[in-house]
Each structure stands twice: as structure tokens, then as C-alpha cells.
Amino acid sequence: xxxxxxxxxxxxxxxxxxxxxxxxxxxxxxxxxxxxxxxxxxxxxxxxxxxxxxxxxxxxxxxxxxxxxxxxxxxxxxxxxxxxxxxxxxxxxxxxxxxxxxxxxxxxxxxxxxxxxxxxxxxxxxxxxxxxxxxxxxxxxxxxxxxxxxxxxxxxxxxxxxxxxxxxxxxxxxxxxxxxxxxxxxxxxxxxxxxxxxxxxxxxxxxxxxxxxxxxxxxxxxxxxxxxxxxxxxxxxxxxxxxxxxxxxxxxxxxxxxxxxxxxxxxxxxxxxxxxxxxxxxxxxxxxxxxxxxxxxxxxxxxxxxxxxxxxxxxxxxxxxxxxxxxxxxxxxxxxxxxxxxxxxxxxxxxxxxxxxxxxxxxxxxxxxxxxxxxxxxxxxxxxxxxxxxxxxxxxxxxxxxxxxxxxxxxxxxxxxxxxxxxxxxxxxxxxx
Amino acid sequence: xxxxxxxxxxxxxxxxxxxxxxxxxxxxxxxxxxxxxxxxxxxxxxxxxxxxxxxxxxxxxxxxxxxxxxxxxxxxxxxxxxxxxxxxxxxxxxxxxxxxxxxxxxxxxxxxxxxxxxxxxxxxxxxxxxxxxxxxxxxxxxxxxxxxxxxxxxxxxxxxxxxxxxxxxxxxxxxxxxxxxxxxxxxxxxxxxxxxxxxxxxxxxxxxxxxxxxxxxxxxxxxxxxxxxxxxxxxxxxxxxxxxxxxxxxxxxxxxxxxxxxxxxxxxxxxxxxxxxxxxxxxxxxxxxxxxxxxxxxxxxxxxxxxxxxxxxxxxxxxxxxxxxxxxxxxxxxxxxxxxxxxxxxxxxxxxxxxxxxxxxxxxxxxxxxxxxxxxxxxxxxxxxxxxxxxxxx
Numbered sequence: 001x002x003x004x005x006x007x008x009x010x011x012x013x014x015x016x017x018x019x020x021x022x023x024x025x026x027x028x029x030x031x032x033x034x035x036x037x038x039x040x041x042x043x044x045x046x047x048x049x050x051x052x053x054x055x056x057x058x059x060x061x062x063x064x065x066x067x068x069x070x071x072x073x074x075x076x077x078x079x080x081x082x083x084x085x086x087x088x089x090x091x092x093x094x095x096x097x098x099x100x101x102x103x104x105x106x107x108x109x110x111x112x113x114x115x116x117x118x119x120x121x122x123x124x125x126x127x128x129x130x131x132x133x134x135x136x137x138x139x140x141x142x143x144x145x146x147x148x149x150x151x152x153x154x155x156x157x158x159x160x161x162x163x164x165x166x167x168x169x170x171x172x173x174x175x176x177x178x179x180x181x182x183x184x185x186x187x188x189x190x191x192x193x194x195x196x197x198x199x200x201x202x203x204x205x206x207x208x209x210x211x212x213x214x215x216x217x218x219x220x221x222x223x224x225x226x227x228x229x230x231x232x233x234x235x236x237x238x239x240x241x242x243x244x245x246x247x248x249x250x251x252x253x254x255x256x257x258x259x260x261x262x263x264x265x266x267x268x269x270x271x272x273x274x275x276x277x278x279x280x281x282x283x284x285x286x287x288x289x290x291x292x293x294x295x296x297x298x299x300x301x302x303x304x305x306x307x308x309x310x311x312x313x314x315x316x317x318x319x320x321x322x323x324x325x326x327x328x329x330x331x332x333x334x335x336x337x338x339x340x341x342x343x344x345x346x347x348x349x350x351x352x353x354x355x356x357x358x359x360x361x362x363x364x365x366x367x368x369x370x371x372x373x374x375x376x377x378x379x380x381x382x383x384x385x386x387x388x389x390x391x392x393x394x395x396x397x398x399x400x401x402x403x404x405x406x407x408x409x410x411x412x413x414x415x416x417x418x419x420x421x422x423x424x425x426x427x428x429x430x431x432x433x
Numbered sequence: 434x435x436x437x438x439x440x441x442x443x444x445x446x447x448x449x450x451x452x453x454x455x456x457x458x459x460x461x462x463x464x465x466x467x468x469x470x471x472x473x474x475x476x477x478x479x480x481x482x483x484x485x486x487x488x489x490x491x492x493x494x495x496x497x498x499x500x501x502x503x504x505x506x507x508x509x510x511x512x513x514x515x516x517x518x519x520x521x522x523x524x525x526x527x528x529x530x531x532x533x534x535x536x537x538x539x540x541x542x543x544x545x546x547x548x549x550x551x552x553x554x555x556x557x558x559x560x561x562x563x564x565x566x567x568x569x570x571x572x573x574x575x576x577x578x579x580x581x582x583x584x585x586x587x588x589x590x591x592x593x594x595x596x597x598x599x600x601x602x603x604x605x606x607x608x609x610x611x612x613x614x615x616x617x618x619x620x621x622x623x624x625x626x627x628x629x630x631x632x633x634x635x636x637x638x639x640x641x642x643x644x645x646x647x648x649x650x651x652x653x654x655x656x657x658x659x660x661x662x663x664x665x666x667x668x669x670x671x672x673x674x675x676x677x678x679x680x681x682x683x684x685x686x687x688x689x690x691x692x693x694x695x696x697x698x699x700x701x702x703x704x705x706x707x708x709x710x711x712x713x714x715x716x717x718x719x720x721x722x723x724x725x726x727x728x729x730x731x732x733x734x735x736x737x738x739x740x741x742x743x744x745x746x747x748x749x750x751x752x753x754x755x756x757x758x759x760x761x762x763x764x765x766x767x768x769x770x771x772x773x774x775x776x777x778x779x780x781x782x783x784x785x786x787x788x789x790x791x792x793x794x795x796x797x798x799x800x801x802x803x804x805x806x807x808x809x810x811x812x813x814x815x816x817x818x819x820x821x822x823x824x825x826x827x
Contacts, residue, residue, distance in 0.1 A: 284555030294680040
């Protein structure tokens, strides 16, 4: 069987202009990439937008009569949709006028209309997209800062080295973007003292907090398995290894949050609420003579959430009090993510099967870093970038990939909304009959 | 101390740093060596100095290798909400102390009387006495936790720390300034922010015959102070225990004065007993007020003295750190045998023994302890760490 030989990149590039590849050689697998944006908007979505706009009109009328904070909040939420719909409708009437002009007798007029038509059509497609975006629900944690947890996949030290690389990549990316970060945990495995080829350490677990509001939305596409293909520093015979690093992105609850929000820790309905009686606290101290007899610095703390078996250990700071605070924060974030995942699982099973394929879970491989080919591929958006050092330095290439993932996520959200809308209208029809 | 395997040193060198081999004999295991090294690095990064940082690190590791406690090497120890400066000559704050101080603060916050009516000019006061205060950690932590609540509820909070060592009192005063500067505790009364809270440290010998008079006469300006809390972490290790049970770094680097009572303390107690009673037995007194509690063991000398002070000062709550469950039982026994005055003042039904971590109960630990026919409630898990007494009328 023929395997693809290694081809110099510049040669490939020069060949590309000469021949059109056979369709079979085109890369199609492993990318369930973005579907091309349909011009305009699906009719069911438009229907929904009209309903919402009508509701917005009613609300604003009632608000003028007497102010009610609850109504005002709802009106603010849906005003985005109403505004987008208004623009869309305007553009559509404009298009209609142009089309009538096309049939006019004046040749000059027809020419002008023809010129404008293309631009207006493009504008309409844009506005339709905007409207879909406005209709897609905002992620409940989108405005929050986030915690990026990096765990090496099962396997040898190669995965651990790469975990360190990934950690530094995100750190550098945040530095480039000007996000404030804090290293919550950075633990090397003490199994051996080797260093990777670029001086990486074997990472056990690392947690990076990005303190920027909205960081969760920016990084939520990063969650998943990151695969690396390279010849490890430890490899003697030069074989390429494949290993994986799991990245979890969890919302980090802000230290002082207002009551009633999803991030309120005291509110039992919130995802971040944990019943303190369900958590076992252990200060990992050996029993025996203590007090004045010994002066060891024992600040390590371990929290176990008993219903789920989630444990968090923390020994970063010399102060037990601050270790306790950070351990609680991590535990809250993990539990909140678990709760949200469970809820998403539930809604996913209720929706049609088309939607569930693209749901992110920890198990899916989302991105590949291939050192030999100097390539980084995102498997969801289908984006290929050929400047791996820049990606790993958190530069513009990484930004490009992350942007493509954001677009993909947004498109997926829109698809979800359309499917949901169609499902409800179908059930309405059934009910009508 | 068991010998460390040479392989461990090689691993420390390989996995952590060559400096880790230096401090490994003092730290005893890889994880804590790695942690301590990291904390030293963080400390160096946080405190600028003209000395090159590599040299500073080596110097610190060298000191640590000689067994000097990390808290003395770094010069500080976080304690609950506050940061305590540490210096050779003054005992380092312990995590167990932090745990029970925290619990005491929680207890006081939950029982803080509600806000007095705004028209009454009389401020209710909350007076805390910390005997053998050392670095002042207990006093500062209680002050840091109680001050905001006391301020908002309109109580005057006053914390007084007493220690016999001049060095300790000086360090405690430095700690007040240090934590005020770090904004960890609210500053005491200044012109800009009127504050009805106060924290002071004074040098005094609690065994001095005129100590009670001094304490009472100290606030002549007011009516005799009613103490709400008496809290103390006195020396409680026996000479034998000091030689056998203490860690080497404690024995070689921490002040013995803060760990074991001196023989003179016992004789002072005994002398006081002799002057007030005709015989040394404690049961044949005419007035219970004059009676002195007698301890047969040297390591309990401070408890005898403090309980005698309690009878005079009548603090509402008393919390005394002890070394073990046996010692806790002996202290409870002293309260029971301290004559009708003391046992009536602090009924044993309300006395408690707190373990290392008083907040968290473990099912496998015993919740009751029988002392001389009384069942005493035991809280938390770990080794018996402190004795809590509560006045009958509170």
C-alpha cells in the first residue's frame, strides 16, 4: 500500500497552483467543520425572532407606563434580538426595492440597481448571521473568569512534558493578550528528574486561573484532549510517539459576586453551591505529639466532596487558611462543571441525535500538534496552522486557531437553536392536529 | 531519628535541586523539602535585598540544614488571617493553636451580644486577656476576626497580651505594627478613623505576687474590668518530655522558657499555697477565695496559677492549651478539686476538651471523657489540645 511520503512544504505549495488534487486526496476526515453560512436565515428562526421582537415591543410599552426591574431585565436581554431583527428587516425591504428597480425601464437605473444588489445581498447575509447569533443563547458562565486545568494523559513522561508545554503555551497566550493570570497549582511529578528537550518538567497537574471576566467564553473551546505527535527527548531510535494531554476549562467563581447570580456560592440553587456538611476536610497531619513539641510547617489541606468523590489537595501556600480558600474554590469550580455537564447530558439526550455529535466532552480529541510536519490542526473547525513554534509560544497562530474554534462553537449553537425551533414547531403542528 | 537512605539524597538532587539535599536531613522527606525550597524562593522573590538571590538562597538553605526552623529562617509564619513575624527567642505559632483560636473566634462571634440601643451612651465591652502571649499570634488573630463585628455592633474590643519575656513583648508589639501596615488588622485609634478597639502587650510575670493587683489597678479609669475571655498557651512540657518527645529543631532552636515551666514556678505556687493556707493540703482552708490550686507535677504549674487567677478575675470563658489528653484530664481535675469556688464558677457539665481540629468530628474518636467521675465533652479529632471552661452564668 502506498503511504504518503514526506514532501517539502515549499514544493507542496508550488505544486498546489499547478494541479487540482483528486477528490480522494482531499482531507475530509476528522473535520466536522463549519457548514457554509446560508445566506439569510432559516425561516423558523425568523419566526422566533419576530415573536421575541413583538414581546420586546410590549415590554417597552409597559415599561414606559410603570418601571419594574424584572421586566426591564428581560427587555434588556431581548433588545439585542429586536435590534438585529430591525436591521435585518430594513435590509430586506431595501433588497425588495432594488429588485423592483431592476425591472424599471430606465437602463441607467437598472445598472445602478445591479451594482447595489450584490452588496446588499452580502449585507443581508451578514445581518442574518448577526440575528442568528443574537438568537443563540448566551452561555451562562460566559462572563466569568476561568480555571484552566492541565492533566497529562495516561502514559509515560512524554505526555507530562507536553503538559508542561501546553501550560506555558496558555500562560504565554494570556500574557500576549494582556489577561491577568495566576498559577493556582503547578505540581511536578517526583517520579524522575529528567527534563524535556526544551527544559520542560514532567508535570503532574497544573491549574492556571485567567482572571479576566469573559475568559471562560474565550477558553471554553480549549477543553478536551490535545494530542501531540513527535519524537520524544527520551526516544533513542527516533520513532514518533503520540500522547495526549487533557485540558479542562472550568468557570472560576469571582471572589465577591452579587446575590442571585449563577456564581453565588451561598445560593443553594447555584451551580457553585456545595453543602459544607458534604465535604470532609483533612489537614494531612500525622497524629501524635503536636503542639509545642514540633514546629513542622504543615499547611497542606485536602477536601473530599463525599457524594461525588471529588478530592482537591492543596499545599501551595505556607498559610493553611489560604490553602483552604483555594482548595474550596477549585472544588466549587469542579462541582459546578460536573453539575453543568450532567445537565447538558440531560438536555442532549432529549434533543435530536444530530446535535449530540458535536458536544464537547473530555474524551474527544480536539487538536493535534504535529512536530514533524510543523503543524497544528483543530479537528472541530478543521483549521490547519503551519507555524507550530508560534502556536506553542501563544502567538498569533494560536489566536487564529482559537478564533476558528469560537466561530465553530457559535455556528454549532445556531444549529442547535434552529433544530430546537424546528422541533418545537413540529410538535406544535402535531398538537394542532 | 532513623537514618535517611542515600538513594533519597540522590533523588532529591535529581528531582528537585542540589540544594534540596542540603535541607533534606532537616525536612526528612522529599515533598516537604521541595515545598520549603519553593517557599524560600518565593520569599526571596518577594523581599528585595542587595545580596544576590542565589547567595541568599544558599545562605537560607545552610541555616535550614543546621536545623533552624523554617519560620526563623524566613522570619514569619502565616497564622489565620494575620502574618506573624518570628525571631529566635520567641516560640513559633503552631497550626493547632491556629485551629483552636479560630474556633474560639467563631464561638465569640456567634455569641456576640446584639447592638445596644443607639441612645445609651454606655458601650458594652469585650475584654480578652492572653497570658503567655509570645509572638502575640492568638491576640492578633482574635483581634483581626472580632474587630469588624465588634465595630459594627458598637462594642469596645480590648485585647491585652501578657508575657514575661521582654523579647516576646517587643516582637508582639512589632507584630501589631507589621499587621497594621499590611492592612491585615484595622489600625488602632487614629485621628482619621476613630476606632473603639484596642490591642496592647505588656511585660509581666504572672507568678509575681502583685500580678493580680497590677492587672486590676491597670485600669483604674474604668470600673473593674470584667474579662470575657482568658486564653493562654503556657509552657506545658515536662523536663522529661522536653528531652524525649520534642523535635530536635524545637529543642535546639526554640526558647525553653516558652516550653517547660521552671522549678521556681512550682515553688512559687507552693509558696503561695503555704502563705495562704496553714498546711500544704488544699482541702483544709477556711476561705475558698484564699485557696490555691495545687499541682503535683512541674509541667502543670502554669495551669494551677492561671486557674487561681481565674477565680479572682472571673473571666466568662477560659481556653487553655494542653499537651495531651492526659494533661487535659489533669487540668479538668484541678478545676474539680480547686475547691467549691472554682468548681461552682466553672461547672464541669459545661467544660469541654477540644482536640487538634475542634471543627471537624471524626466518627472513630471518642466523644466523652471520664475525669474523676465526671463526663467531659470532647470535640473534634486528633490529640487533646485545649481545655475550654465556661462560667456558669454565661
